[in-house]
Amino acid sequence: MIRCENVVKNFGSFRALDDICLTIDEGSIYGLVGSNGAGKSTLMRCIAGIYEPEEGHLSIGGEPVYENPAVKEKILLVADEPWFIPQSTLYTMKQFYQRFYPQFDEDIYAELAEAFALPEKKKISTFSKGMKRQTAFMLAMAAKPQVVMLDECFDGLDPVKRQIVRKVICDAVAERKMTAVISSHNLKELDEICDTVGILHKGRLLYSKDLDSLKGEVHKVQAVFLKEVNREDLEKVLPVMAMDVRGKFFTLIVRGSLEEIEQKLQPFNPAAVEAVPLTLEEVFLYEMEVMGYDANVLFHD
Amino acid sequence: MTQTSSSMTKVTLTPKGINRVGSIFSDTVSRCKSPFILYIIAMVIFGPLAAIIDYVSMMSNERNPTSWDGSQMLILCVLIFLGASVVIPMVVFSYLDNRRALDVFHALPVTRGKMYGGNLLAALFLLYAPFVVCVLPVAAAIDCSPFWLQPDPVKRGTVPFDFLQTMAVVAATGLLLFALMTLLMICCSTIVESFGYFCILLLGYTSVVYMGFHLVGNYTFGYTSFWPEQFLMRFTPISFLLSGMNIGRGTMELWYYVAQVSLLGIALLVIAWRRLTARKSEQAGGYIWAPVYYTAAIFASITAGFYIKEVFGSGNTGVDVVGAGVTAVLVYIVLDSIRHRGFRQITRSVVTSVAGVAGFAVVALVIGFTGTFGYESWVPKTEDVLAVKVDSRGLSADVDFLSSAFPLYDSGSIQTVIDFHHSIVDNQQPLEDDSPQPLVEYDPYGFANGDEIDRRYGYVFVDLTYEMKNGREVTRSYTVPAVMTKPLYELSGTKAYSCAIADQFDAYAESLQQSALGDEPTLVASTAPASSEYEWHLQQDNGVWYYSFELNEPGLLYKTSNSSVGVSLTRDEAVDFFNGLAADLRRRPDASERELSDQPVMALNLSSMGFSNTMRWLYIYDSDTDTLQFLEKRGYYSEADGLATVGNNDLYDTFMAVIPAETSERVHNLSFYFSGTYFENGGFEESTTSEVTADGREGILQLYDDSWDEESGDEDYGLIAEEHVIKIDGMFRNLSDTEIEELASLVYIVGYSDEPMDLLFIGGDSYFIPEENVERVNEIVYGK
Numbered sequence A: 001m002i003r004c005e006n007v008v009k010n011f012g013s014f015r016a017l018d019d020i021c022l023t024i025d026e027g028s029i030y031g032l033v034g035s036n037g038a039g040k041s042t043l044m045r046c047i048a049g050i051y052e053p054e055e056g057h058l059s060i061g062g063e064p065v066y067e068n069p070a071v072k073e074k075i076l077l078v079a080d081e082p083w084f085i086p087q088s089t090l091y092t093m094k095q096f097y098q099r100f101y102p103q104f105d106e107d108i109y110a111e112l113a114e115a116f117a118l119p120e121k122k123k124i125s126t127f128s129k130g131m132k133r134q135t136a137f138m139l140a141m142a143a144k145p146q147v148v149m150l151d152e153c154f155d156g157l158d159p160v161k162r163q164i165v166r167k168v169i170c171d172a173v174a175e176r177k178m179t180a181v182i183s184s185h186n187l188k189e190l191d192e193i194c195d196t197v198g199i200l201h202k203g204r205l206l207y208s209k210d211l212d213s214l215k216g217e218v219h220k221v222q223a224v225f226l227k228e229v230n231r232e233d234l235e236k237v238l239p240v241m242a243m244d245v246r247g248k249f250f251t252l253i254v255r256g257s258l259e260e261i262e263q264k265l266q267p268f269n270p271a272a273v274e275a276v277p278l279t280l281e282e283v284f285l286y287e288m289e290v291m292g293y294d295a296n297v298l299f300h301d
Numbered sequence B: 001m002t003q004t005s006s007s008m009t010k011v012t013l014t015p016k017g018i019n020r021v022g023s024i025f026s027d028t029v030s031r032c033k034s035p036f037i038l039y040i041i042a043m044v045i046f047g048p049l050a051a052i053i054d055y056v057s058m059m060s061n062e063r064n065p066t067s068w069d070g071s072q073m074l075i076l077c078v079l080i081f082l083g084a085s086v087v088i089p090m091v092v093f094s095y096l097d098n099r100r101a102l103d104v105f106h107a108l109p110v111t112r113g114k115m116y117g118g119n120l121l122a123a124l125f126l127l128y129a130p131f132v133v134c135v136l137p138v139a140a141a142i143d144c145s146p147f148w149l150q151p152d153p154v155k156r157g158t159v160p161f162d163f164l165q166t167m168a169v170v171a172a173t174g175l176l177l178f179a180l181m182t183l184l185m186i187c188c189s190t191i192v193e194s195f196g197y198f199c200i201l202l203l204g205y206t207s208v209v210y211m212g213f214h215l216v217g218n219y220t221f222g223y224t225s226f227w228p229e230q231f232l233m234r235f236t237p238i239s240f241l242l243s244g245m246n247i248g249r250g251t252m253e254l255w256y257y258v259a260q261v262s263l264l265g266i267a268l269l270v271i272a273w274r275r276l277t278a279r280k281s282e283q284a285g286g287y288i289w290a291p292v293y294y295t296a297a298i299f300a301s302i303t304a305g306f307y308i309k310e311v312f313g314s315g316n317t318g319v320d321v322v323g324a325g326v327t328a329v330l331v332y333i334v335l336d337s338i339r340h341r342g343f344r345q346i347t348r349s350v351v352t353s354v355a356g357v358a359g360f361a362v363v364a365l366v367i368g369f370t371g372t373f374g375y376e377s378w379v380p381k382t383e384d385v386l387a388v389k390v391d392s393r394g395l396s397a398d399v400d401f402l403s404s405a406f407p408l409y410d411s412g413s414i415q416t417v418i419d420f421h422h423s424i425v426d427n428q429q430p431l432e433d434d435s436p437q438p439l440v441e442y443d444p445y446g447f448a449n450g451d452e453i454d455r456r457y458g459y460v461f462v463d464l465t466y467e468m469k470n471g472r473e474v475t476r477s478y479t480v481p482a483v484m485t486k487p488l489y490e491l492s493g494t495k496a497y498s499c500a501i502a503d504q505f506d507a508y509a510e511s512l513q514q515s516a517l518g519d520e521p522t523l524v525a526s527t528a529p530a531s532s533e534y535e536w537h538l539q540q541d542n543g544v545w546y547y548s549f550e551l552n553e554p555g556l557l558y559k560t561s562n563s564s565v566g567v568s569l570t571r572d573e574a575v576d577f578f579n580g581l582a583a584d585l586r587r588r589p590d591a592s593e594r595e596l597s598d599q600p601v602m603a604l605n606l607s608s609m610g611f612s613n614t615m616r617w618l619y620i621y622d623s624d625t626d627t628l629q630f631l632e633k634r635g636y637y638s639e640a641d642g643l644a645t646v647g648n649n650d651l652y653d654t655f656m657a658v659i660p661a662e663t664s665e666r667v668h669n670l671s672f673y674f675s676g677t678y679f680e681n682g683g684f685e686e687s688t689t690s691e692v693t694a695d696g697r698e699g700i701l702q703l704y705d706d707s708w709d710e711e712s713g714d715e716d717y718g719l720i721a722e723e724h725v726i727k728i729d730g731m732f733r734n735l736s737d738t739e740i741e742e743l744a745s746l747v748y749i750v751g752y753s754d755e756p757m758d759l760l761f762i763g764g765d766s767y768f769i770p771e772e773n774v775e776r777v778n779e780i781v782y783g784k
Helices: A040-047 A090-100 A106-116 A129-142 A159-176 A187-193 A211-217 A231-237 A258-268 A280-290 B021-031 B033-061 B071-092 B099-106 B112-149 B162-187 B191-219 B227-233 B237-242 B251-278 B290-312 B317-340 B346-370 B411-425 B428-434 B482-492 B495-514 B556-560 B571-587 B625-633 B661-666 B676-683 B708-712 B737-746 B771-782
Strands: A002-011 A014-024 A029-034 A055-060 A075-078 A147-151 A179-183 A196-201 A204-210 A218-225 A240-246 A249-255 A270-276 B385-393 B459-468 B473-481 B537-539 B545-552 B565-569 B602-605 B617-620 B651-659 B687-693 B696-704 B725-735 B758-762 B765-769
Touching: A002 A040, A014 A040, A014 A204, A029 A040, A029 A159, A029 A187, A029 A280, A040 A055, A040 A075, A040 A147, A040 A179, A075 A129, A090 A129, A090 B021, A106 A129, A106 A159, A129 A147, A129 A159, A147 A159, A159 A179, A159 A187, A187 A280, A196 A211, A196 A280, A204 A211, A211 A218, A211 A280, A218 A258, A218 A280, A231 A240, A231 A258, A240 A280, A258 A270, B021 B033, B021 B112, B033 B071, B033 B112, B071 B112, B071 B162, B071 B191, B099 B112, B112 B162, B112 B251, B162 B191, B162 B237, B162 B251, B162 B290, B191 B227, B191 B237, B191 B290, B191 B317, B290 B317, B290 B346, B317 B346, B385 B411, B385 B482, B411 B428, B411 B459, B411 B473, B411 B482, B411 B495, B459 B482, B473 B482, B482 B495, B495 B571, B545 B571, B556 B737, B565 B571, B571 B625, B651 B771, B725 B737, B725 B771, B737 B758, B737 B771, B758 B771, B765 B771
Parallel strands: A029 A179, A029 A196, A075 A147, A147 A179
Antiparallel strands: A002 A014, A002 A055, A196 A204, A218 A249, A218 A270, A240 A249, B385 B459, B459 B473, B537 B545, B545 B565, B545 B602, B602 B617, B651 B725, B651 B758, B687 B696, B696 B725, B758 B765
């Protein structure tokens, strides 16, 4: 449904998005992860029709987004720092959204207002950070978008509210095939909700894959060798992304299928080989490490 | 259909669905309702409410008012409206300066064009609705008040709807301010920056046009009434606001202004629309749009440079030019630093601005050194000149003997002025060498006037204006020694000059006859028309309009009479008076034929008649029979007693001295002599000291001789070496009314003498003493 082809976005001489090619299917929940300043928010703004890319094609349902009200009517962006009309209340913000989104659903609004227990007549400026985020989320969801983009949507929410947000998103996806694009640094959260993930780094899209296949491509393997094994020898036969050696106990992060990895380890006579499931966070960290973006940079001498 | 990049073929988009300007309009009005309510309350208080109070108060205080002049009342309303025209776009478009708000608004299913249109309509509604509701009805009521207060159509005359026209000017001015602020809100990244550039552009444009054209007018062949200046100045509301919107301007010019300003406002709004829709990404927190920035930077730098030169100018051209250049560079660097949020680009800013200043300086130097435009040496040919106008100032405000209000068309006068001009141009070098003043008074920005020129060295500020046959007007300004201006002084006494004044009075009388009752009469004089600011026509309680002006004693008696005779005439009487005065002026002989003893009997205050920009006094002589008979018939004057009601007061503790002819011959810079008043200011530096004695107080008048500056080399005042000081004994005296009148009858007020004469110095002025009266004057002054 959402299709980006060679999208480029510049801010002056700074290239925020570089040749992004991306397809997000209708009814999917897409997790957008990346380092700080990778271009996640910029990509979302391009998809929301706020920015016009300098190069490339960007469409939703085959229609261009920028300056296309018919398409933008079905898209909603919940920004990382939500904005509300100064001195407004939840009620006035509801009127604002109703004015521009004719499909705004009072029932959903009422349901979410009850779930989040937000005061309708109180000024939003007095709300806490989490309450403001809930407000932005519920207004967006009440507008019944076909595509919703949630930038750091779990930030500042307590576990119960996170659960509600997750449920609301999943219900909307299930009921009306809504597409959700979620950007978050809370990869555990994304791991639980997303079916597809894209990793952005320095404006480039490193991966855009379904979460299972992404995890299937990278494995964490723990092996014990009876004989002395050199790291270099292992690196020669295996695409090792990271390795931790403690005596004869090796922990390897390796790209490739599990069968292939086990096969390549056989010549080294391992006493035991065990594959441990990787979390999205680990996949992200190891991929970033390969790109030279890792926390160890602090400890290099 | 897919969205394409700018580098590829652009696909025409057809927006569908919700895309209503109305939604944006109602949303914007709803968002801005708090400031809007405050704005409305203010407008209601200072508009209709104040009007009702004013009207009720007038009706209870005045007997049978014939019109309601509430024009002053709405000033606050107008100021609030103009303030709102700046503030409202700031409020409505403030979302552009907030990245989070911008995400919300530009993600809405509305095209940018319609978003802009909706916001614009809402902002215009917020601005103009209170204006239309609160101000226009009051303005209309004020303008239409004669219809019910003065039912007689003859007495009412034509109702000009002045105030409503003024409101059109206000509305147009508001539109321009609104449009400029809107454009800047779209082009700048913060509200503060937008407002800063708003001020820079508004003031900078006005200053650059004003000063630029004065430079052109002064450094070139002269275009003092250059139409492009008027045209360009109409694009800025500053001068119009300062002039009180429409005061002193004709109806046509007012509507030209309204049309020009409105068109400019619309053009700015179109540019703003283009700019908003052309942006591919939002600039919240970004840099100001380059065209706006460079325009503002150039305006600000040039203005600052000119201003520094004008205000702190040392008189040394080199120092002034360098100072102006450095200032311009600094201003540019500051603006560049603000624009780039830091000083990192300082080298580039310096290079850019220095290159700009250098280019400007090179052009100026080439023009200056080559005399490209011939300011200093060009004198028109007689056959090319249609008329001349001369303005002389700098000796005394009372006797500035020539005024540019009275153009001279005769060939003799034209030739006199051209010859005088040649006498300056041909002797430029020696004149400059001898003069402590700059000979050519450049006054490039038009800030100075003759009053600012130091008078103590005997120099006169002269404006020569040529009305060319090709329609151009050329002006040259000089500061020349008083001795050079003898031909001009003679010109002021010619029959031609008297006739030129008479022409103006005739035109004045004619305009009085033709204008409706209560209208401002206008003058034909092109350079200094009667100022309509001066309310010299008033309406009496009985509804009759009358016209008033002042008469006074001439010369010494004027100094001691603290009041004037106020002459009040009906319109028909005023017409008769001016016709009579014009006839008298036409009959006057050339001043050279007039005996020195033929002294004026009274002085007519021209500024009290609205000629505020011209010489103050027109002397009336015995030979002006029509005028005197007219005044005598109405009791303002009698041949025996002079002016009817002006009394002279005693003078207390006044310093006086008699300057002997042989001394005055030695006094610096005097080689011929005008009337006393002229002499005093034109001739010498005086200072007095006093000493209390047993029988009164004696004082000393200190003059300096004509060699002091050559020998001492001092040009500062008060540094005259003792050997150059001429000391004249004087007295601090009390004079009774009778003594003053006698003294006044013994001296000459106006006149000219080629031979040195004794002078009476009194109260800071000096007067010729005829030889036969010297003894008696000495007796009165010194009590001998």
